[in-house]
Amino acid sequence: MHFEVVFLGTGAAVPVPLRSTTSQFVDIHGHTYLVDAGEGVQLSLRKNKLKFQKLKGVFISHMHGDHVLGLPGLLSTMSLLGRKEPLLLWGPEELRPWLDATWKAIHAHMSFELDFKPWGEGEEVLLEGERHRLVSAPAKHRIPTRALRIEEHSLPWKLDGLQAKSKDMPFHVRQALKRGESVLWNDELQEASMWCKPPGKTRAYVYSSDTRPCESVKRLAEGADLLYHDCTFAERDASRAKDTHHSTAKEAARLANQAGVKQLVLGHISTRYRDTGELLGEALAFHSDVEVAMDGMSKIVVAG
Ligand SMILES: [Zn+2]
Numbered sequence: 001m002h003f004e005v006v007f008l009g010t011g012a013a014v015p016v017p018l019r020s021t022t023s024q025f026v027d028i029h030g031h032t033y034l035v036d037a038g039e040g041v042q043l044s045l046r047k048n049k050l051k052f053q054k055l056k057g058v059f060i061s062h063m064h065g066d067h068v069l070g071l072p073g074l075l076s077t078m079s080l081l082g083r084k085e086p087l088l089l090w091g092p093e094e095l096r097p098w099l100d101a102t103w104k105a106i107h108a109h110m111s112f113e114l115d116f117k118p119w120g121e122g123e124e125v126l127l128e129g130e131r132h133r134l135v136s137a138p139a140k141h142r143i144p145t146r147a148l149r150i151e152e153h154s155l156p157w158k159l160d161g162l163q164a165k166s167k168d169m170p171f172h173v174r175q176a177l178k179r180g181e182s183v184l185w186n187d188e189l190q191e192a193s194m195w196c197k198p199p200g201k202t203r204a205y206v207y208s209s210d211t212r213p214c215e216s217v218k219r220l221a222e223g224a225d226l227l228y229h230d231c232t233f234a235e236r237d238a239s240r241a242k243d244t245h246h247s248t249a250k251e252a253a254r255l256a257n258q259a260g261v262k263q264l265v266l267g268h269i270s271t272r273y274r275d276t277g278e279l280l281g282e283a284l285a286f287h288s289d290v291e292v293a294m295d296g297m298s299k300i301v302v303a304g
Pocket residue numbers: 062064141210
């Protein structure tokens with residue numbers, strides 16, 4: 001089952017030719033989500049040939065411009081192109097009035113409904129799908145900011161279709177077996193393990209957003225197969241990381257290691273680091289599987 005993240009914008013604060021500001025496209029089993037919407041996100045989606053009209057939801061981690069300024073433009077284009085399906089939108093309370101004021105000021109009429117869901121307190125499930133869920137938890141930044149976990153659950157058992165067909169297995173029996181249940185058929189109790197392979201291990205992707213290393217993000221990242229963590233600075237700028245409520249490469253890698261994360265991607269890279277080898281080197285001292293994100297880079301989430 002497909003589970004992929006495309007890093008559309010991997011830079012911090014200001015967009016430069018090689019690094020746009022933050023946004024990511026996540027496809028989990030064909031359900032697609034946008035995670036943050038930095039300036040120019042609609043062009044990045046087009047460049048990467050990603051279909052934004054089919055997005056199911058958008059998650060905005062916080063109201064800093066480098067995470068949200070691309071949203072009005074994207075929504076406006078969706079409307080101009082005639083989107084009809086409602087769009088889920090998670091974000092802080094201030095997001096809705098800001099968008100409403102923008103539509104009013106530019107005399108825009110939206111062709112679809114925005115199903116806005118402001119966050120609550122603490123860790124919370126934002127969406128519970130049949131086989132995946134979105135969970136959010138507070139990060140530690142200058143303003144209210146949330147991290148996001150997108151994970152699989154209740155994966156189906158793999159039925160041997162040819163065998164089931166050859167025995168004329170009825171639909172309801174197949175469905176029960178795929179859920180891993182035992183079911184009475186032909187006067188005998190059929191166990192899922194007699195007909196199916198058990199499901200693969202569930203996978204999880206976690207996005208830290210802008211943050212200092214903190215317990216809440218560490219808990220959310222526990223056992224994740226892939227973590228994208230704030231890495232705005234190198235260790236020599238650790239005091240700036242502290243002052244601006246961001247993380248260094250070392251801090252990101254140490255947290256990933258403590259949380260038992262399989263793969264770490266460093267992102268939100270400050271434009272001051274032309275050569276990111278310094279960041280990578282510092283992180284590799286604390287975690288063995290690290291990459292520095294690049295715009296347009298995609299990662300399949302692999303069970304660790
Ligand atoms: Zn920020």
